Amino acid sequence: MDFLEALLRPPLVLGVDPRPRLHGREPIPHIRRYALALMEALAPRLGAVKFQLAFFEALGPRGLELLLELASGARVMGLPVIFDGKRGDIGSTAEAYAEAYLLRFPGSALTANPYLGLDALLPLFRAAQESGGAVFVLVKTTNPGSGFLQDLPVGGRPLYLHLAEALAREGEAYREGAWSRVGMVVGATYEAAVRAVRQAAPRAPLLLPGVGAQGGRPLKGPGFLLAASRALFYPGGRPDLEAAKEAAEALLEALVE
Secondary structure (H helix, E strand, O other): OOHHHHHHOOOEEEEEOOOHHHOOOOHHHHHHHHHHHHHHHHHHHEEEEEEEHHHHHOOOHHHHHHHHHHHHHHHHOOOOEEEEEEEOOOHHHHHHHHHHHHHOOOOOEEEEOOOOOHHHOHHHHHHHHHHOOEEEEEEEOOOHHHHHHHOOEEOOEEHHHHHHHHHHHHHHHHEEOOEEOEEEEEOOOOHHHHHHHHHHOOOOOEEEOOEOOOOEOOEOOOOEEEEEOHHHHOHHHOOOHHHHHHHHHHHHHOOEO
8 A cells, every 4th residue: 555545545534542441440442443433434435544652641541542443443444544643753763763653654654844854854764765654743733822933034035935935846856746755634624735745745645634623724735634633533432333424425525625
């Protein structure tokens, strides 16, 4: 499996952020059953599955075992996998992240933090190219305080746009056909930023979190992957397979240009 095949599928991404309190006294077995059943039920409607690493790390060693099991299950179902860890470091540490999430899971993607500079991202980019994966670099995030750094004016334009242009240039070395393996994360809650980044980086896949519970609209566009977590994994605030299928259908039907 090559991760870029996700761009040929429906644009919806299921965010898996397990909350143990919603799964009874023995949460991990219930999370396992529910997540596998949900991925299977939604598979025809999904471009990928995104696992938020923090929620699995919070469960301790059994949580990491669960992560590997669910990621393997998604791949068996033919679903591309995104490991959402927002990793970023220098030298051998960056190489270790690349080994852990890209080389060990060929065809998968990892989210990354650019704050240490583009050189710190190179081991991830190279690993993505070697493994048929992708890297989604944080450019404009959904949190209200993101503008503190990301919107800083530099030469009359926001910093996030300069970053997008730099990543687009770097990403040309990792392009396979129409799309680069260097993607970007842009919050669907900032539609103007999505449009600006798409114009600056026409070959970059864009992961757009914030659809659904955070108020972002399901935007339709080339290379867009729309990530919804609470709206799909816990529709109505609880595990519910039927409601999740209805929510997925509603989001796909609501796609807007």
